[in-house]
Amino acid sequence: MRFDFARLARTGLYGAVWSGRVPADVAGAPPLSVWQWRRHVHEQAHRSLTTEPALWVLYPIPGDDPIWIPFGPRDLETGAAGAQRMLSDAGVSRGDVVLAVAPPAPWAGNTLPYLFSSADRLVAFDPPARADSLRSDEGLAGVAVFPLSVTTVEYKSDLAVFPLSRGPTVIAGSRGDMEALLALAQRAGQRRPRFRLALVVGFAVAAHASDLSDSTAELLYVPGMFAPAGGRPDVPGVWLPPAAVHVELIPDEEWGRAAQDPSRVPAILTAAESVGAAGELVVTVANSVLPVIRLRTALRVRVADADPAVGIRIEVLNRMAPRTRDAAAAFAPAARPGRTRQNHRADREA
Amino acid sequence: MLEPQVEAAPAGDLRSLEDRHLADLIPFAARSALYRDRWREAGISLTAVRTYEDLQRLPYIRGDDLREGWRRAPHDMICDPDVRAWFATSGTTGAPKWTPYGPAELSLLEDIVRRAYYILVERPGVFRCAIFATPAPFVSDVGAFALLASHVAARLPVEYLITSPTEAESALRFLRTRPPVAVVGFPSILLRIAEGIVQEAPIQAQQAWRLRPSAATLAGVLATKMVRIQPRHLFKPAVGLFGGEPLAPYRQPLRETWGLRAFELYAMTEYPCFHLECREQAGIHVWADRCLPELIPLEQLDREDADGSYVPRAMHLFDAAPGQTGEFVYTSFGRALPLVRYRTGDVIEVVDTARCGCGRTHPRIRVRGRRDDLVNLGLIRFSTAELDHQLGALSGIASWQLRIVRRGYKPQPVLYVVPMPPPRADLAADLGRALENIEILKVGIDNGLVLPPDIRIVPEITEVLTWSGKRKRVIQEAPE
Numbered sequence A: 001m002r003f004d005f006a007r008l009a010r011t012g013l014y015g016a017v018w019s020g021r022v023p024a025d026v027a028g029a030p031p032l033s034v035w036q037w038r039r040h041v042h043e044q045a046h047r048s049l050t051t052e053p054a055l056w057v058l059y060p061i062p063g064d065d066p067i068w069i070p071f072g073p074r075d076l077e078t079g080a081a082g083a084q085r086m087l088s089d090a091g092v093s094r095g096d097v098v099l100a101v102a103p104p105a106p107w108a109g110n111t112l113p114y115l116f117s118s119a120d121r122l123v124a125f126d127p128p129a130r131a132d133s134l135r136s137d138e139g140l141a142g143v144a145v146f147p148l149s150v151t152t153v154e155y156k157s158d159l160a161v162f163p164l165s166r167g168p169t170v171i172a173g174s175r176g177d178m179e180a181l182l183a184l185a186q187r188a189g190q191r192r193p194r195f196r197l198a199l200v201v202g203f204a205v206a207a208h209a210s211d212l213s214d215s216t217a218e219l220l221y222v223p224g225m226f227a228p229a230g231g232r233p234d235v236p237g238v239w240l241p242p243a244a245v246h247v248e249l250i251p252d253e254e255w256g257r258a259a260q261d262p263s264r265v266p267a268i269l270t271a272a273e274s275v276g277a278a279g280e281l282v283v284t285v286a287n288s289v290l291p292v293i294r295l296r297t298a299l300r301v302r303v304a305d306a307d308p309a310v311g312i313r314i315e316v317l318n319r320m321a322p323r324t325r326d327a328a329a330a331f332a333p334a335a336r337p338g339r340t341r342q343n344h345r346a347d348r349e350a
Numbered sequence B: 001m002l003e004p005q006v007e008a009a010p011a012g013d014l015r016s017l018e019d020r021h022l023a024d025l026i027p028f029a030a031r032s033a034l035y036r037d038r039w040r041e042a043g044i045s046l047t048a049v050r051t052y053e054d055l056q057r058l059p060y061i062r063g064d065d066l067r068e069g070w071r072r073a074p075h076d077m078i079c080d081p082d083v084r085a086w087f088a089t090s091g092t093t094g095a096p097k098w099t100p101y102g103p104a105e106l107s108l109l110e111d112i113v114r115r116a117y118y119i120l121v122e123r124p125g126v127f128r129c130a131i132f133a134t135p136a137p138f139v140s141d142v143g144a145f146a147l148l149a150s151h152v153a154a155r156l157p158v159e160y161l162i163t164s165p166t167e168a169e170s171a172l173r174f175l176r177t178r179p180p181v182a183v184v185g186f187p188s189i190l191l192r193i194a195e196g197i198v199q200e201a202p203i204q205a206q207q208a209w210r211l212r213p214s215a216a217t218l219a220g221v222l223a224t225k226m227v228r229i230q231p232r233h234l235f236k237p238a239v240g241l242f243g244g245e246p247l248a249p250y251r252q253p254l255r256e257t258w259g260l261r262a263f264e265l266y267a268m269t270e271y272p273c274f275h276l277e278c279r280e281q282a283g284i285h286v287w288a289d290r291c292l293p294e295l296i297p298l299e300q301l302d303r304e305d306a307d308g309s310y311v312p313r314a315m316h317l318f319d320a321a322p323g324q325t326g327e328f329v330y331t332s333f334g335r336a337l338p339l340v341r342y343r344t345g346d347v348i349e350v351v352d353t354a355r356c357g358c359g360r361t362h363p364r365i366r367v368r369g370r371r372d373d374l375v376n377l378g379l380i381r382f383s384t385a386e387l388d389h390q391l392g393a394l395s396g397i398a399s400w401q402l403r404i405v406r407r408g409y410k411p412q413p414v415l416y417v418v419p420m421p422p423p424r425a426d427l428a429a430d431l432g433r434a435l436e437n438i439e440i441l442k443v444g445i446d447n448g449l450v451l452p453p454d455i456r457i458v459p460e461i462t463e464v465l466t467w468s469g470k471r472k473r474v475i476q477e478a479p480e
Helices: A012-017 A034-042 A073-089 A108-123 A127-135 A150-155 A157-165 A175-187 A206-211 A252-260 A324-331 A341-349 B011-029 B036-041 B063-072 B103-120 B139-153 B165-175 B187-211 B215-226 B248-258 B298-306 B384-392 B427-436 B439-446
Strands: A055-061 A064-071 A097-101 A144-148 A170-174 A195-201 A213-220 A238-240 A245-251 A278-285 A292-307 A311-319 B085-088 B098-101 B127-132 B158-163 B182-185 B239-242 B261-268 B271-277 B291-297 B325-332 B342-352 B364-370 B374-377 B380-383 B397-407 B410-419 B454-457 B474-476
Touching (some): A073 A108, A073 B139, A097 A175, A108 A170, A144 A157, A150 A157, A150 A175, A157 A175, A170 A175, A175 A195, A213 A238, A213 A311, A245 A252, B103 B139, B103 B271, B127 B139, B127 B165, B127 B187, B139 B158, B165 B187, B187 B215, B248 B261, B271 B325, B380 B384, B384 B397, B410 B427, B427 B454
Parallel strands (some): A055 B158, A144 B085, A195 A213, B127 B182, B182 B239
Antiparallel strands (some): A238 A311, A245 A278, B085 B098
């Protein structure tokens, strides 16, 4: 993963985060916090973007405000191609009928139904090439998706009746949304179905999903990646492909020291160095509009495997607590203009 | 214009194109249980349907036929098994109707939204667009991504922010720094969002000043004290594309609040062909190369109302005279489940079938409302039967009539009730509770899309009759 650091250092975001210095490589760049991202990208995007974006998507940050991530056309294409591979590796196959329980837009999870139904359309980037790709048996052809959201089914529970009558084999979404949807369907007189496969977004929940499906794989939305990272059936965690994301870790003890002393820049371990260790996930993603370099995700993970060829397998444990941003807030409250009214209210209450 | 050879083709060429589609379509559609028996009973030879005149011998289908088909033969309805996604209608006239989309439907959606780009975009530069899409399973959610994919694939300079009305607050906060050139959504929702902005702007300005005292934030506070901040002050979109409900009552308020030029689209989940207004704004162009549009004139509908066994005659939209009104019927050229002579229940008025000032030749219409037994409050709709059921459960009502009026741009139901003598003192309160029991109406009122009902106990009601002499109990006083 290569970056034009000199060019990035001239952007509003990295100019500020790197204090005008140009790192020689990713390892030389200081970590980036989500509030720095919000401050520069949310408020003055035009000063930070390296090219025009095609889409903005909102990514959840555990225990913190979400962040908007821009994507360029090429990011969408590579993301869609990655989604096809990821869903295939996670166990989705030809003939599957998928119940995709998605949050409303602009949340990252909202892209999932589209990726199930049409990832190949984004991959077949050139319109003349598209007709051929549509006849292709590769990718997710032969998979049909029923997009549903809890918001709408709450209002009209019979919306769940028809999809369940079609015998869906796969359910995808967050555990909470899936349960809410199935409860609403039961209220509409539907039996609780059992699926062949559950694709669960969120923390390591494979063991808890066994009452829902024969097997389970996990999904994770990584800020900067258009498509979610996915796991393998009945293997805890998700694989982060090396071509898409560079994984590092701030180990728990180092994170704790930095939380106590905000002037301390925490030591960051490479994925290979941190196999078996737990800590905060730090990601670098080669986004064409605005690369995400060493973003602290506030996700507490364990690095389970690091295979240069396949990628890094991480298990999501929980979120970092206390909130990563609190340490910064204690020392530089005025430097955080991107915060929302809700957060200020929460801070005041605290 | 994206495809002048099609969009500006002479009407004769478009009709020839439709005929070519028909020759393939009918034998293909007969794979579906929706048509097979129906056409066999009607003695239709599938290969003999090659022109519009042949098509007229085929029976119509309606939404109820689709629902019944899915109930009776759920695994024998689809013509092409390569279904990628399913989308639902809101089900205001019964159970939601689910529609399968295959690659052909997704391609159609992408092609049509590319046409839309060339209609909406006037200035060079990035087309920055905020889409307020209803969450799944409605098509606008995934459809917004189809729009994005189509424009990105064509290498058009676009920037999209796709959001749901439920997440409007965070989207709007971000859009302040990336003001959109265009907004897309339901007109009533965008106006409801505008109301929220008007209320919130002074509060937000005060908070910004408290958190970051500066000349800029102070100016913000002063501005909100001097001016009633509207979306147009904050975002300045040039155009808006609106669908889901007729635009007429909302067009002017949208211009005043958002400062945009509003364009209307007419679409339905059953077939993803978005018919659009062009920049002449002289009616919505019905894309006659992507479907075969027909019209059942009003007098035929009235005859059908009077005699249930009468089968009304439709005419091709190209053959309709300007001003002619009737029910819109179309035959889609889809693959997953083509719709052949589908009666939409929408009442349209033909604006013109001659070449438009924009150069396009596709016929132009206006949507006037619904034909079916529906209380239509824009996005909020429910059946008269539901209202009848709620009111029927109350004692002491001799007769009732519901009139839909508009106060400003918002619809308001006004319920006139003639009580049985002697009138009950608590009748008005009971009526209020009965209306509250209509869940969708309550949702509309709670969310500020519909004004609370006005209940009037009156000694008599001025009856309104249909052409065939039936009493109308729901009267749309305002344009729908």
